[in-house]
Amino acid sequence: MKSALPKVLHRLANRPMVAHVLANAAALKPSLIVGVTAPGAAEVTKAFAPHPTVVQSKPLGTGHAAKAALGALKGHDGPVLVVFGDAPLVTTASLRKLVAACRKAGAAVGVLGFVARDPTPYGRLIVQDGELMKIVESRDADAAERSVAFSNSGVMCIDGRLIASLLGGLRNDNAKREFYLTDAVRLAREAGHKAIAVAGEEAEFQGINSRAELAAAEQALQQRLRAAAMASGVTMTDPGTVWLSADTKFETDVTLGPSVRFGPGVTVGSDTVINAFCDIEGVRIGRRALVGPFARIRPGSEVADGVHIGNFVELKATRMAKGAKANHLTYLGDSDIGAGSNIGAGTIAVNYDGYGKHRTVIGADVFIGSNSSLVAPLTVGRGANVTAGSVVTEDVPANALAFGRARQVTKKGRAAALRAKLKDRAAALKKAAAERSDKK
Amino acid sequence: MKSALPKVLHRLANRPMVAHVLANAAALKPSLIVGVTAPGAAEVTKAFAPHPTVVQSKPLGTGHAAKAALGALKGHDGPVLVVFGDAPLVTTASLRKLVAACRKAGAAVGVLGFVARDPTPYGRLIVQDGELMKIVESRDADAAERSVAFSNSGVMCIDGRLIASLLGGLRNDNAKREFYLTDAVRLAREAGHKAIAVAGEEAEFQGINSRAELAAAEQALQQRLRAAAMASGVTMTDPGTVWLSADTKFETDVTLGPSVRFGPGVTVGSDTVINAFCDIEGVRIGRRALVGPFARIRPGSEVADGVHIGNFVELKATRMAKGAKANHLTYLGDSDIGAGSNIGAGTIAVNYDGYGKHRTVIGADVFIGSNSSLVAPLTVGRGANVTAGSVVTEDVPANALAFGRARQVTKKGRAAALRAKLKDRAAALKKAAAERSDKK
Amino acid sequence: MKSALPKVLHRLANRPMVAHVLANAAALKPSLIVGVTAPGAAEVTKAFAPHPTVVQSKPLGTGHAAKAALGALKGHDGPVLVVFGDAPLVTTASLRKLVAACRKAGAAVGVLGFVARDPTPYGRLIVQDGELMKIVESRDADAAERSVAFSNSGVMCIDGRLIASLLGGLRNDNAKREFYLTDAVRLAREAGHKAIAVAGEEAEFQGINSRAELAAAEQALQQRLRAAAMASGVTMTDPGTVWLSADTKFETDVTLGPSVRFGPGVTVGSDTVINAFCDIEGVRIGRRALVGPFARIRPGSEVADGVHIGNFVELKATRMAKGAKANHLTYLGDSDIGAGSNIGAGTIAVNYDGYGKHRTVIGADVFIGSNSSLVAPLTVGRGANVTAGSVVTEDVPANALAFGRARQVTKKGRAAALRAKLKDRAAALKKAAAERSDKK
Secondary structure, three states: OOOOOOHHHOEEOOEEHHHHHHHHHHOOOOOOOOEEEOOOOHHHHHHHOOOOEEEOOOOOOHHHHHHHOHHHHOOOOOEEEEOOOOOOOOOHHHHHHHHHHHHHHOOOEEEEEEEOOOOOOOOEEEEEOOEEEEEEOHHHOOHHHHOOOEEEEEEEEEEOOOHHHHHHOOOOOOOOOOOOOOHHHHHHHHOOOOEEEEEEOHHHHOOOOOHHHHHHHHHHHHHHHHHHHHHOOEEEOOHHHEEOOOOOEEOOOEEEOOOEEEOOOEEEOOOOEEOOOEEEOOEEEOOOOEEOOOEEEOOOEEEOOOOEEEEEEEEEOOEEOOOOEEEEEEEEEOEEEOOOOEEOOOOEEEOEOOOOEOOEEEOOOOEEOOOOEEEOOEEEOOOOEEOOOOEEOOOEOOOOEEEOOOOOEEEOOOHHHHHHHHHHHHHHHHHHHHHHHHHO | OOOOOOHHHOEEOOEEHHHHHHHHHHOOOOOOOOEEEOOOOHHHHHHHOOOOEEEOOOOOOHHHHHHHOHHHHOOOOOEEEEOOOOOOOOOHHHHHHHHHHHHHHOOOEEEEEEEOOOOOOOOEEEEEOOEEEEEEOHHHOOHHHHOOOEEEEEEEEEEOOOHHHHHHOOOOOOOOOOOOOOHHHHHHHHOOOOEEEEEEOHHHHOOOOOHHHHHHHHHHHHHHHHHHHHHOOEEEOOHHHEEOOOOOEEOOOEEEOOOEEEOOOEEEOOOOEEOOOEEEOOEEEOOOOEEOOOEEEEOOEEEOOOOEEEEEEEEEOOEEOOOOEEEEEEEEEOEEEOOOOEEOOOOEEEOEOOOOEOOEEEOOOOEEOOOOEEEOOEEEOOOOEEOOOOEEOOOEOOOOEEEOOOOOEEEOOOHHHHHHHHHHHHHHHHHHHHHHHHHO | OOOOOOHHHOEEOOEEHHHHHHHHHHOOOOOOOOEEEOOOOHHHHHHHOOOOEEEOOOOOOHHHHHHHOHHHHOOOOOEEEEOOOOOOOOOHHHHHHHHHHHHHHOOOEEEEEEEOOOOOOOOEEEEEOOEEEEEEOHHHOOHHHHOOOEEEEEEEEEEOOOHHHHHHOOOOOOOOOOOOOOHHHHHHHHOOOOEEEEEEOHHHHOOOOOHHHHHHHHHHHHHHHHHHHHHOOEEEOOHHHEEOOOOOEEOOOEEEOOOEEEOOOEEEOOOOEEOOOEEEOOEEEOOOOEEOOOEEEEOOEEEOOOOEEEEEEEEEOOEEOOOOEEEEEEEEEOEEEOOOOEEOOOOEEEOEOOOOEOOEEEOOOOEEOOOOEEEOOEEEOOOOEEOOOOEEOOOEOOOOEEEOOOOOEEEOOOHHHHHHHHHHHHHHHHHHHHHHHHHO
């Protein structure tokens, strides 16, 4: 990955790769999930929480990694699924299918396989009469085995009552001096147990070993998320430019323009339209709302029914009550905007003084004139009116009218003199610059 | 579609699906277009206007729907084309080809067909010696017929002199108890008339029954529109992220950056550059103009030759005369900007007072200083100068100089005291917050 | 191309098509590069600089064009590569391979070929026993030759000691009355020399003859640039919406959101995050910086380590020192922002007075209150504080506190009267408009 960040913490759909693996496994409601990490991977351990992790002391192969978890599995005699932190596209449905097939067949070991377009790099699953005979590594395969396209995904289901003895039997008498989990198939059969293989789609089993593969996995996940959203009644002008998070939620008849990014924690109510070029994160958006184009909503926000958020508007930790509007070039940070209030173009909620963040609380039916500065902490009462261009530093009572701007002074015919002066200044600066560059 | 909106009103290239069907049919200049709608579909009827519609009382099949239109077709003895509101990709060229082929062959019935990659879901067109023998529904086809990939698009051309008798002969003695329009082929042949099939491309005949299919149709339409624009001399850095409307028009040597959306009603003059991330609708843009990145132009605008509209600038119902410039973070709504005038960064045209919208009229060669608020209704005369940061509430005569800002007051060495005060406030607030959370 | 601009000057990855050809050729470190242009192509000649060009007086074929360069090649006896200005995807690696193969084989002429999916439009390379026997134009090919898919790219390597005599032997006794460079193969063989063909990938040899092909070439180039960036340790959420320039440079662990455009002249330091919807050009960005979403950086800028540039912020010729922040709706033009300084939301650097551009110089640890206007030329000293909403026209000394805003006046209960007045005005305007439209 050429990265200082552990591979499984690279993000897909706005959560770490390994969190997808955990979520897909957790959907099976297992009694226990145990992570196996390399030594000193505190960040990875944290990403596993609340699930426990064990440390594989040395990188001695997949079988060795699985053995590291044996202690944590003590007393567990149900099926044990082995999944990989860098293969986040394996679906819950495939895992469920594997477990169900093992149960039905009474298999000690089950393996998810796939028919590979190019099986060259993969171990092959040799199946006979419905049973998995063995897994042959690519380099060890004979000509007949090499012609088999049914390939090993690595995902395995092992009978919890047998796992300790199977893993105990693994040997590292091979070229790489590693313990291969795949040997469990042979060991199980030698002990008179059954092994099976269950076929899935190749697309699910792509591992991630480079940024390009990370981007490809992101693309695959996005396509799943987009398809699900459209199936539930979301219109997208161009699904290929809608970027969703794993937890984005929509009601029906939501319309999304092209180029919309959803960070984590967004829900969108029905009949809401989100126009092109929006970046939205951490907000519950109500129904019949109108957002964008060019809107940016940051976490901690709430946008009620019928709210309008227009172009070049930023909301941060801001609540907009029913029908409130902020349509143009506005920053609302740490603010509460009352129902039906209108925030004029160019308004800035001055929430930061260099040391602390302060709230701006605006009542219902307030009219904030354009280009105003609302210096927080500030309260503007219901029905109040702030005139355009005002700097508001003191609370405004309900129904009051607040001015905070200078009176206009117009000097007739004086623009020409100013123009002449500015022109002269520009010429003088140009001349000075030329002289400076001559000297060099 | 999981939608409260009738399917044919879902939008493609910014107009309802059915409007594409109407436009493509209307391009043939037929003497009459009649829509057939379900009962209570007032919105659909409206979308058909000015074309009349008739109501199909019950959903009893395609033949039944066609019969509903018979009254409206009385006296018409030319060819009658039957097209579908949810198949908007069928081109005028294909319709024309079908009508011409029917005319040439003297056929009573003609059908548009296509060679399907997967014909399973389609009725098959059984052609022999250049004549269409019958259309066999997939479930009724025998093995030989099922092996035919030539499939029924549904689009038909029926001789206007025969349509009443052909439709009159349809029966609903089938599993679904529906009247199938496809039976007209058999009926025509039984009456001694000729039927033919004309082949088109499968891509044209995709019907739309889900949001995913809607998105795919949008993509197909966009590719047609983009290809046409490029062929006419438009450069696109990334055509896949240029979203056009069906009516977008370009002169030659227009350059479009990536991620540009065109709403309805846009024309762009030659040598104009539209940079990345623009959202443009309802505007005639002149030649050699420079727009974006991050520009948003809303309907009712006019942008003359040589105008510059820069980043984070919104125009709404605004006319910019030749060579005028608004380059940074500006909102111009309901405004007229004179030739050669310069609107400084951060300018806001205050066009809305909470009740009415008012115009800002700025003459030629005006200089509006940055961060000004222009409170409409307002007139600024030719050659006037508004100083930066002004709130302008009264008209400014030509060549006048207008100030509307406070004089600066500088208090030496006082920043430290302020910083200390703000720091103390932040600390006190933090402490209070901690105490509140302790109590919980 | 339907364009007033010469074809080879159309841009790819933000530089003229021909510049790619020149860069790829120059990477071989040839002793000389000579361009051949049509008459009157001053712009093209300029694009070739500092390489000399010669003029092909009339368009009499590729051989004629090559002959035009003979004078400039006098005295050069190394290999001469012939490449085409409208085929910018040919890589340096392919050129190097061709030269090396010619050298190794002692060939007088070498040709780059490719196995075409559809060879119909191409001349075919007839190879026998490892030697190129001849190049047959498609229309002159017999059935056996037409079945050959190995096609001529046009790119040739000719022995510098033989080029004059080979080109001198070209004849135009053909249908088009043109001198074909491809005849050099036959002539070389007739003179007892060897000719060879070297195979490359078809994708490299796409010529550009329309805007659609230009867009396809852009796409191909972008994919190369994106793959290289990812391989070097850049994470891209959606590589398909990252648009790079040929010279964009990244350190490792840079993260790019979707929809980011890089103009020329950008370098990005490690651990920097550039969020969605950014347009960035001509800037060196440091490490651990945070940019966007919706940021626009223009040429002449420098963004140091740890700087934050937020949404709807434009930088132009502006230097932000270490840890400085400008997070919201701000325009900084011709500015220097000191280390650790915070520029409040809505700040405008008023750098233009209608005639000249002036600098704003802000020291370290300055706090600029929101919605301020900084009227340049202006200096704000270290540790100073400008209060929100100020218009600053005079220098602010270090540690001073500057105000430039009116004091707030609040009129209790007066909003109702204002609302009534505005409502009446809106009603009156509406009535007047109705009356005007009645009169029409």
